Amino acid sequence: MSISDATSTRQLNLGQTEPAAAPCGTYTWCAETGQHTTHASAYTEAPTPDGFGDCVLPANIIAETGAGAFAPCVGWLDLDLTAEQTRARVAELHRHLDTVAALADIVDGQAPLEPGTECYSVTAFGTNGALISSEVYRLDDPQPGEPAARIAVFGQPEADADLDVAGADQLVAGLEQFLPRLRAQRNHLAAVLGSGSGGSVRATDGTPGHYSWCNVAGCRTYQYDERDGGGSYVEHVGHETAITLSDGHPADDIRITAGLGADESYTSGPKVYLAVGDLDALGLGAHGVDTTIAQLEALTSALRTMRGQMDSEARP
Ligand SMILES: [Zn+2]
Ligand SMILES: [Zn+2]
Known part of the structure; x- marks a missing residue:
């Protein structure tokens, strides 16, 4: 079932006049009331509408317990997604948003990130030092089986803070700016090590290799x-x-x-x-x-x- 089906069902229900409609007895997240087999939560949508005033990335939970029953899934991107599929799409969109934010840096002429050499830190009001810092470092003489580079993550000892609302806002903003930088360091590390993961295959000279089952x-x-x-x-x-x-x-x-x-x-x-x-x-x-x-x-x-x-x- 798609979001548009869910929408029409919801509108249908809005048109009905059932005065004392009971809440859904099947799912606590369900926003439907009275007799129903098509369960849907209220939509959540991105707070930023697009240039036409339309909402962006609306999503909700849907399930069907009548004919054509299906278990709860996330209705999003015109798809019915499992929990795992939803998290995968969210991770993809996080990466996309980092790329969009990087466009802003190009527009106002900020220097591109140098994740191989820069150290990124998050501070908060009133701390004497960074709460968290991260930096790619290379091992001069790695042992066999040891990676040639790693990301060091550390905080200054006794860097703690007691935050008011403005302080919490500042820390959240700092963490949001930190995450894409940590991801850039992660990607830099993967590139340096010649792999994006434990599952990659490389020839001994570092050029990409393939699995025996590859087409x-x-x-x-x-x-x-x-x-x-x-x-x-x-x-x-x-x-x-x-x-x-x-x-x-x-x-x-x-x-x-x-x-x-x-x-x-x-x-x-x-x-x-x-x-x-x-x-x-x-x-x-x-x-x-x-x-x-x-x-x-x-x-x-x-x-x-x-x-x-x-x-x-x-x-x-
Ligand atoms: Zn329901
Ligand atoms: Zn391959």
């Missing part, structure tokens, strides 16, 4: 923003396996695809991407693949049982 022609190399310290990362993709389930009516065909992939800009390592039709793909880690295999085996076993039952005679 190398399909793997894509991306550049980190120069302002984030530059460097590159690879999105690895394997060969896809697809099956089409059919009852003889091509319009009803259900296509299931599965493929291995690994995005070096994430730390999660290779994942199996499993998609049904044009629904959003699931990104499954090792544990998720184990669970899925067990579920599909249970389904296969149930299908075998049903197949056997189809041949049995009806009892008189």
